[in-house]
Amino acid sequence: MQLGDCLFDSQRGLLTHQVTQEQWFLPRAELQVLRLLIANHDKVVAKHVLGSADAEHLALSDSSVTRAVFMLRSFLGPAHEHMIETIKGKGYRLRLESQSRKRIKKPSTPVWVSVFISRLFGCQHRRIKLGVGLLILAIIPLVVMQWMGQFSNHSTYTEPFSKQVITLESGQKVMLISYAKSKTNNTSLLALTQRLAQGIKLCESAPWKQVYLSLSHDKQVFNITMKGDKLGQSIVRNLKLTDFRQNKVFISDQWLAEVSLCE
Incomplete structure (x- = not known):
């Protein structure tokens, strides 16, 4: 299916930008959100519907849906990001290009x-x-x-909760972007963002340019999406951490050693 300058293969979950030739195998959240928006194009789809559970997956949090929409808009690019509209207080709507470029009928002389x-x-x-x-x-x-x-071309965007730029030893800069449902009670998200920033700072260099972070509503799932480029190719890495204990850790020294954030 054609979406602006991108071609979407729903069966493979592959989004291809036909101008830059970038390819992106969509992770679960982005794939589910895009499929539901396409199935209900030109209609408003509520966040809880876009994040609904299925036979194999738990429900997505509102912040995960918001992050997925942000990533999809980012891949569509500035010329077509407005195709996914934010309907404040209701959800999102996919406006197909063929519908958004209707001819304007010339008015007759008054x-x-x-x-x-x-x-x-x-x-x-x-x-x-x-x-x-x-x-x-x-x-x-x-x-x-x-x-x-x-x-x-006007769209309402959900603003990130926080942005932080860290500099690696090589001088490379990586931006950490956190998303939250509200601007209050985000102590856990802030602490996790700082902990991850400390881990990335240990890298001399890394292919990542932006790192998107969100914590589920029940604070049991920590979502990390890293986006960058390597050898001239766009790459995306998704990490999902779960911790059902009362005193949650998510990011430990052992996890940092095993996950290899620098690669």
Whole structure:
């Protein structure tokens, strides 16, 4: 299926950008969200529906759905990211390009314009009247299109909870972007972000440019998506950490040693 400059293979879960030739095998959250948006295109789909559980997976948290939408928009690129609209307080809607570029019907010359021209020039000046009428017909659509253009690419974005840039020994900069359902009671997310930042700082260099973080509503699942490039190819790595203990750790020294964040 064509989505802007991207081709989506739903069966393989593959999104291919036909301009940059980047390919992305969508992780579970992004794949589920995109499939549901396509199945209900041009309709508003609530967050809890986009994050619903299935036979093999638990339900996604609202923050995971938000992060998935952010990643999908990022891959679609600035020219087409507006295809996924945020409907405040309701959910998201996929607006297909064929629907978003409807032709604007040229309005006919208003009656008052015709009357004004007739009185101004008289009936004997039909050529002048016709010329002025055509000029108005040419100007009005341009004004209407310019006015509508101010809103056609407008989308409401969910702002990240926090952003942090860390610098590796090689001088490379990595941005950590955290998402949360609200701006309160995010002590655990902040602590995990700092802990992960400490682990990444140990790398002399790494292929990652952005790292997206979110904590599930029940604070039992910590989602990490790392995006960057290696040997000229775009790469994405997804990590999902679960901890059902009362005193949660998620990121331990042993985990940092085993997961190899630098690669």
